[in-house]
Amino acid sequence: MRRRRNGGRPTIADVAKRAGVSSITVSRALRDPERVSPQLRQQIEEAVRALDYVPDQHARALASARTDVVGVIIPSLTNNVFADVLRGIYDGLAQTSHQVQLGNSRYSPIEEERLLATFLSQRPAALIVAGIDQTARSRELLENAGCPVVQIMELDEGPVDMMVGFSxxxxxxxxxxxxxxxxxxxxxxxxxxxxxxxxxxxxxxxxxxxxxxxxxxxxxxxxxxxxxxxxxxxxxxxxxxxxxxxxxxxxxxxxxxxxxxxxxxxxxxxxxxxxxxxxxxxxxxxxxxxxxxxxxxTPRYEIGSRAVQMARAAIAGRRPAERVVDVGVExxxxxxxxxxxxxxxxxxxxxxxxx
Amino acid sequence: MRRRRNGGRPTIADVAKRAGVSSITVSRALRDPERVSPQLRQQIEEAVRALDYVPDQHARALASARTDVVGVIIPSLTNNVFADVLRGIYDGLAQTSHQVQLGNSRYSPIEEERLLATFLSQRPAALIVAGIDQTARSRELLENAGCPVVQIMELDEGPVDMMVGFSxxxxxxxxxxxxxxxxxxxxxxxxxxxxxxxxxxxxxxxxxxxxxxxxxxxxxxxxxxxxxxxxxxxxxxxxxxxxxxxxxxxxxxxxxxxxxxxxxxxxxxxxxxxxxxxxxxxxxxxxxxxxxxxxxxTPRYEIGSRAVQMARAAIAGRRPAERVVDVGVExxxxxxxxxxxxxxxxxxxxxxxxx
DNA sequence: AGCCGATTTGATAGCGCTAACATTTTTCGA
DNA sequence: TCGAAAAATGTTAGCGCTATCAAATCGGCT
The missing domain is CATH 3.40.50.2300 (Response regulator)
Structure with missing residues (x-):
């Protein structure tokens, strides 16, 4: 009897067997319900509930070379300004399958570059970075990130991809x-x-x-x-x-x-x-x-939630028309x-x- | 010609070929250098450097059913108190291979329970949670977490595992x-x-x-x-x-x-x-x-860094003798x-x- | 020299999932 | 009623890494 490495958690194969379908169908039902007939979809949903199935993020990431992780790089954890932005980001992502990977650059462009490299090696779904003053190498990394990038807090003519902030x-x-x-x-x-x-x-x-x-x-x-x-x-x-x-x-x-x-x-x-x-x-x-x-x-919370909103739209292939959003100040x-x-x-x- | 899914990044096999060893040896050299002869170790290190190899976290997690992620659940992102604790945690983990997975429970035990379940499904290396007033189910989840758990901010006779805080x-x-x-x-x-x-x-x-x-x-x-x-x-x-x-x-x-x-x-x-x-x-x-x-x-930063310190020790199999640490107040x-x-x-x- | 145990290295087989393609079933216009 | 396209479902083959066990090598001792 083979011991499961994952501590007895049900796998997609268990769900498939119980629902009487193949595992790829379960995968589809979970990822893209439209592509599975209502009949099977329901059976699968029942099996998922009965077994308390939770997909394995790592297996998914490995197989599809994609993750649900949104990388966020900010210069300070204790600055109230970024705390509010973060709250906007977390709230915007709360009801989704996305997770946040948070990096603290401590106002150091070099550290920011390092974090960026680390984050990118994990193929994030999107990146949110504070500011526009990245190092040349960071800028290059961002441009070739292969995922949506939102720069926040500032406004500038030449965003890497998208931007939310104010002047x-x-x-x-x-x-x-x-x-x-x-x-x-x-x-x-x-x-x-x-x-x-x-x-x-x-x-x-x-x-x-x-x-x-x-x-x-x-x-x-x-x-x-x-x-x-x-x-x-x-x-x-x-x-x-x-x-x-x-x-x-x-x-x-x-x-x-x-x-x-x-x-x-x-x-x-x-x-x-x-x-x-x-x-x-x-x-x-x-x-x-x-x-x-x-x-x-300064609409800090709004910057966070707008950034998430734009990132999500871009992930879904609907890049917003306005790539630079000025939230203004009062x-x-x-x-x-x-x-x-x-x-x-x-x-x-x-x-x-x-x- | 097969296209790589991972965007052309070198894999452990590439490193192995270049170093003239098998991939499992590379794996060992990276994870547990002591178990590889100095000779091969050096060759491997060179190959890693030459190829700019970065291990794939997801593949590792999938194969070993372990990750380097430390889950942190706090009730607020904007409260200065937790911002300081977080800084302690991030600083304590900065030079390690560990990453932080941060959850915001917004002072809701139910939300905390939800986050806990999500985090555990990703088999974290350790968990750091604020407070001692978890729901019964949360407590149960923590007790069967299968990883070190540090409760922070408070003091209590019956920690789930370890504890750092003050009365x-x-x-x-x-x-x-x-x-x-x-x-x-x-x-x-x-x-x-x-x-x-x-x-x-x-x-x-x-x-x-x-x-x-x-x-x-x-x-x-x-x-x-x-x-x-x-x-x-x-x-x-x-x-x-x-x-x-x-x-x-x-x-x-x-x-x-x-x-x-x-x-x-x-x-x-x-x-x-x-x-x-x-x-x-x-x-x-x-x-x-x-x-x-x-x-x-209240020594907030210290609570964060001590918690990380204890968690790391426990991960390494050296659980601290003192499982409950009182950092005191002044x-x-x-x-x-x-x-x-x-x-x-x-x-x-x-x-x-x-x- | 010869043997044993310790140490070092390797071959194999997955981990749980999805891409890519294959097959089956359904739909619908002529 | 038929056939082609569309929709639904399945089969196969990995993703990149490590657990496990097997094999090779080494050192020390009689």
């Missing part, structure tokens, strides 16, 4: 313009990590201030250090030490903005009157802060940039959309 | 006792989500106040709603409306604590003098807040609970360890 440059421009319109004139910049997306927000900031004739490079405070609330405090303190007349700051993300707020509180600087503060991403806490903090709402103006006596006080009810 | 009850007791010692007498509780771990922190709170003769069930404010900073504000507002003389709150997590702080700021209640605030987890922002917020440091006393004129002001340099 960080435009978003940076949007916030900064708002600060100008709110009456601030000596607007600083607080940046951390300074990954490519952050750089583009800085570009938007710079452009907006140039247009307004208010740009002063000395007000840009940026560090490669990973972002944190504490860092937000430190950066604002530094900036104010160097440029004490700074009357507003655009913070590259909400953690820095929260840190800036705490720093103002500890230094007894009135927000928004002495200093205006704007963040980026509009995490949930921004609306709850006191004063509530202005930010830019400026959420709150108390932290509503200066007393400022002429322009946008309504909180009417968020401004970028692009 | 939430003891931690809740620790913070609450601190509030008592700091001179607070009408100490409220703010809770959200109220999953099993949260419940146990509440138990600790209750026990500590009972011991001090200060327990008042009316000061417990808990809701099944998922936690958020805004919710922290709302809960504190509710509590103060009902029990205006409340002089401190233990918040089930740092988001609620931050919300409580903002609520106090907006209502012009002095922290820590009028109201003391303590949180849980000690996220990075707690130290940066103004005033800095007292919290309990009370971080900060300004938010340092009442002016209070006799007892613990030094920030000497955190208190629970258990």
């Amino acid at each position: 960080h440059r435009a978003a940076g421009h949007l916030v900064t313009s708002h600060l100008v319109e709110a009456g601030y004139r000596r607007i600083g910049f607080l940046g951390a990590r300074m990954d490519p997306r952050t750089q583009r927000r800085l570009e938007g900031y710079r452009a907006a201030l140039m247009e307004a004739g208010l740009y002063d490079p000395d007000r840009v405070t940026a560090t490669p250090t990973p972002s944190s609330v504490t860092l937000g405090r430190d950066l604002l303190r530094d900036l104010l030490a160097r440029m004490p007349d700074t009357d507003a700051v655009f913070c590259i993300n909400d953690d820095l903005a929260l840190g800036a707020l705490f720093e103002c509180q500890s230094a007894a600087l009135a927000v928004p009157d002495t200093i205006g503060i704007a963040g980026f991403n509009d995490l949930e806490m921004m609306a709850a802060a006191w004063p509530a903090l202005t930010s830019v709402r 400026l959420q103006v709150r108390a932290s940039t509503m200066r007393r006596g400022s002429a322009q006080v946008p309504s909180q009810k009417a968020p401004v959309r970028a692009i | 939430h009850r003891a931690a809740g007791h620790l913070v609450t006792s601190h509030l008592v010692e700091a001179g607070y007498r009408r100490i409220g509780f703010l809770g959200a989500r109220m999953d099993p771990r949260t419940q146990r922190r509440l138990e600790g709170y209750r026990a500590a106040l009972m011991e001090a003769g200060l327990y008042d069930p009316d000061r417990v404010t808990a809701t099944p709603t998922p936690s958020s900073v805004t919710l922290g504000r709302d809960l504190l507002r509710d509590l103060l409306a009902r029990m205006p003389d409340t002089d401190a709150v233990f918040c089930i997590n740092d988001d609620l604590a931050l919300g409580a702080l903002f609520e106090c700021q907006s209502a012009a209640l002095a922290v820590p003098d009028t109201i003391g605030i303590a949180g849980f987890n000690d996220l990075e922002m707690m130290a940066a807040a103004w005033p800095a917020l007292t919290s309990v440091r 009370l971080q006393v900060r300004a938010s609970t340092m009442r002016r004129g209070s006799a007892q002001v613990p030094s920030q340099k000497a955190p208190v360890r629970a258990i």
